[in-house]
Amino acid sequence: MALSESEKKKFYRLHNLNKKSLENAIDLIKENIRATLKKETSDRKYIIKLSFTDNKRVKLIENVRSYNRILLGLLVSWSEESIRRLFFEPNVFSNAQIDFLLEKNRSLEQKWTFALKIAFLKANGLIPVGNETCVRVNINSRDFRTLSSDQISKYEGIVKLINDFLIPSINIRNKVQHGEWIVAFKPPDSKIYCPELTRRIFKENIITTSSRIVVFNSIYQMIVDLARFSSNNFKIDPTTTPFEYFYNQQIKKINHEKSKIVSSDIHKYIDDLITKNQNGKVYRNELTSKK
Numbered sequence: 001m002a003l004s005e006s007e008k009k010k011f012y013r014l015h016n017l018n019k020k021s022l023e024n025a026i027d028l029i030k031e032n033i034r035a036t037l038k039k040e041t042s043d044r045k046y047i048i049k050l051s052f053t054d055n056k057r058v059k060l061i062e063n064v065r066s067y068n069r070i071l072l073g074l075l076v077s078w079s080e081e082s083i084r085r086l087f088f089e090p091n092v093f094s095n096a097q098i099d100f101l102l103e104k105n106r107s108l109e110q111k112w113t114f115a116l117k118i119a120f121l122k123a124n125g126l127i128p129v130g131n132e133t134c135v136r137v138n139i140n141s142r143d144f145r146t147l148s149s150d151q152i153s154k155y156e157g158i159v160k161l162i163n164d165f166l167i168p169s170i171n172i173r174n175k176v177q178h179g180e181w182i183v184a185f186k187p188p189d190s191k192i193y194c195p196e197l198t199r200r201i202f203k204e205n206i207i208t209t210s211s212r213i214v215v216f217n218s219i220y221q222m223i224v225d226l227a228r229f230s231s232n233n234f235k236i237d238p239t240t241t242p243f244e245y246f247y248n249q250q251i252k253k254i255n256h257e258k259s260k261i262v263s264s265d266i267h268k269y270i271d272d273l274i275t276k277n278q279n280g281k282v283y284r285n286e287l288t289s290k291k
Contacts, residue, residue, distance in 0.1 A: 078213070120226055
């Protein structure tokens, strides 16, 4: 169904409402995690610092684990609604491309990778005649001789980011959403215990989720920059495009978050959280004593 520009804007606003609500839910769960990690006993000892076998600490860890599983589910739901909002961004995709990207059998992985491919080809004026959706188009220097190795390398790098940081989240979320919160089993029939999936589920926490959101937002913005702008309508520098202009900045930010996903130090995060809480107590006590 062909949509007018005003209708596209309406759908963009509606999907944006969903996206913002999911972000609010993510923030609420993260705040619950932080509050739980800062909980104290009646004699002002941090529960997280008690003995591993202490019942209070065991219960706290169970609560944080449950919050982490909810957070993971929200992350992928947020990603799904983000990509749907992306399809209706002004001046990004045509009606035919939107219909193609929204096909019900299209996986979340395909939605992101197809959106990137179409945006990349559009940015370089290489959308094939009669094939707006770019189906069965392979991006390589042999088929597109006008593309430089640098352009193709950047494109392939973003595809790798989607495969490495979006798809694993989806696979883990699927297990969590089907109730495999503690022990994961191999798909599709879940008859065999899978230690690798179990390990990956336990590795996800407030640090990795927060970093994945930053990575996804950067990929989102790079797709928009590719599809929306040409080199003569970018006000900051008409000789280039937002994608090229901000590329190094985006990649630097992504690499910083990637390092936190790969080796998240939850113990340092907890120590920093407690230190900040302690400093806040000292500050508030000083203010009270001056009154």
